[in-house]
Amino acid sequence: MRRMRVLSDSQTHVDGLVERELELATLDAAFAEASMGRARVVLVTAEAGGGKTALIDRFCADRARSTRVLRGACDALFTPRPLGPIHDFATDVGPELRQKLLGEAIPYQVAAVLIDDLRGHEPTVLVVEDIHWADEATLDVLRLVARRIASVRVLLVLSYRDETLDARHPVRVMLGELATGVAFTRMLLAPLSSEAVSRLAEPFDVEPVDLYRVTAGNPFFVTEVLASGSDAIPPTVRDAVLGRAGRLSGEGNALLGAVAIAPPQMELWLLEALAGECVAALEECLSSGMLVQPAAGAIAFRHELARLAIEESLEPRRRLTLHRMALAALADPPAGRPDAARLAHHADAAGDADAVLRFAPAAAESAAAVGAHREAAAQYARALRFGERLTRGERGDLLKRRAISCFLIDQYDDSLAAVTEAIEEYRRIGDRLREGDALRIRSDVGWCPGHIAASTRDAREAVSLLETVPASRELGLAYANLGSLHKDAEEGREAKAWAERAIEVGRKLGAHDVVLRATTDIGAAEVLAGAPEGPARLEDALAAAGAAGLVDQVGRVYYNLLGPASATRNYMITERHLAPGLQHCSDHGLELYRLYLLAHGARVALDTGRWDDAVDGAKAVLRVPRSSTTPRILTLVVLALVRARRGDSQVRALLDEAWALAEPTGELPRIGPVAVARAEAAWLDGRPDEVVEATDAALDLAVRRQSTWRVGELLSWRSRAGVRDEVAVEPRGPFTAQIAGNWLEAAKQWTQMGCPYEAALALADADGEEPLRESLEALQRLEARPAAAIVSRRLRTLGVRGVARGPRPSTRANAAALTAREFDVLRLLADGLRNAAIAERLFLSSRTVEHHVSAILGKLGVDSRSEAVAEAGRLGLLQDP
């Protein structure tokens, strides 16, 4: 275990914990709760030097006797080691994890082993420190672990510096996702109070008021000032650290310099190589408290702030020499393979271009292999900074790889810039095969943020270029890409034609993945058009991709299956594939496809009357600041429709944003849903005249694309607003009956499909009291206030009296004064579940469930569970809300 730091500093006696009783108690309470069977996450945040590690040290030391503690920390390297913190505790977990890490394990495999281990060793405290420096693969592991440990007895403690994270930082995004999964507590460590600083200063000859003023109560700063032993208070942390170092011998200072160049810690053998004789001063540095021994055979600074101060104070030539020596030593380590990421770091700092070009690309490749694409992109950038001596072809290849890494982490600007440069390099040397392939990549990259025209231009140019050289896998991919673009624009005929050419090339060359890709696009176009062979074709593709181990392709098939299925309300497909699809994307870190599936899932929830689930799904997508616009557009629409249907405010801003993203793309799948939502919002708001304006452009496009479903959707809203259109496309689905004025048939079809809101709206088109009353009741059940108000008005116009406001679901629950939680428990009781099963389902402890059950019995005035279910049924508490 690394970083079990020396807790008390023999020379200064100031490392004891001050003013952290509350925080320790919170950690203890969280641990107690975790031990009861409900996983907890505690986030410890503070500024640099704010005392995160000291607090965690104490908590772990208190736990370590009775509980297993796994502890790792992220590196303060420009390009951190992938899975660094996991390596830290791998030896404590067992051979399987170590084995995984030795190979190029991808995050989901690491997470799976870790989760199994956590289940087998309950309770465990798992600590990962400094996650603001975490590499992407580590964040993926944490995300996966947090999603699956809800019922495991584990306390996960994560620490980070809050001030370094802006809203787009991957750690923020990860934390946002955690918030919906497990119970978590955020703990902000406040600076020390002036009283505490005075107490600490007491044994020393320092003016406490000045000390507090200069340090602002930063615990690390205070400690350093007191340990520096000077009379004057140094003005900055750096001065304090240097003052403390100044009290050491010359050898001690030389040793500190050597340790400082290799964060986060240095092996003893390496230190010997760098410091030579000065290693003799190690004992002095350790007992002064500036250095610690986090693990056997390793040396580190007590704090990253101290390391930084020493590193910055190194004389430039000395720093260069140290990095050169480290490079030579690490290239030939006494045990194990050389670590390319560390070598690239020292090569860069030593200004050794040859070494950078050798190690940075290698480090990039191993990072990319474990899904740490952010680190890979940074390593490629590092290599390219030293790229003058490369040939154009070599430079082009590095640029292309960097472009792909940037694309995978959604940095489209950087990706487009890199691939554009690559195209230029290939063009200059007349390498048409690679130029064509790079054009195809740029087309793919440009599509996601919505640069459709440029993307299409690139796709066509790639094809014409690649057709001038002998048939290649690249040509197959270029055909498939062009087909995909047409499919995404819902141009079915063109999509199929290009996909078939891709399949032909792919078959000839034995390029299985090209064939699969193109087949998937054909299937997606078929599902959208309602062609019966579509689902089977995609399910075959899914099985084939799975059997071939093409993990990304499996994700892509799910995406192509569920998009068209949710748009055309094919719930046979969504029922069957949405959950496994999400699981697959989550397991394999396919974040972009996962966002699409979440967006489609939110839409399905909205359309099937589960509005709370729709909101949850939509917010999960909107929290992620991606530049890919389609999932965002789709979920903005979902959230806007939930608000509009409930009569809540702030609808327009959401739809305006969605429209601003969708409109410039000219693509029907993005424009269509926004137009339909704008029409509905206008109608609910009593502005039916705006329906036509909102749908004109989309209808025109949908007719040109022969989209029978979307034409029906748009026409149904226009007919509701009193407009009759003559169009050349025959709509399909319940819309046909609805537009023809056959509301009863339309309502029947919507009900069969499982769309209660649409069914109620169809009945609202009726002019008889009976169907209108039925519509009103259904709308009230859904809490669809504006639509209910419209139907009430119609009823009153018909002269019907006594149109009641009707029961509201929340007041129904109120009849027995049950809380929402008790209500959840009651429902599961009615399903015949026992306490343990209920506890598992609701992520509660069995004891809590017992409490709820006895509260329910009390409130219903009954003595047994079966009586409770019967009484609840009598009171109507068990009807669907």
Added chain:
Amino acid sequence: METYVIVRRSGWRTADELQEAARRSTAEGEHMSEDVRWIRSYVLAETDGSFGLVCIYQATSPEALRRHAYAAALPVDEIVAVADTLVIRADPQPVPA
């Protein structure tokens, strides 16, 4: 957070029920203090003798308020975002419900 007005008409038959609802509301509000903050409420004397509420809340979204209402079993008729506040006089002395 933004400010919202929530209308809950005729939710409670007696003052005791209302007190109980206020307790639940406070308890649930504590669980979601990052999303929802109860500012104040006006108790409505409904014509049928029951009680309603007009509540002022701060919240991150209308959905957060709905979630809170569901968890605390409070009825919701309408949630409206507040664009601006004009304070003419301080609220009159509260009368216990």
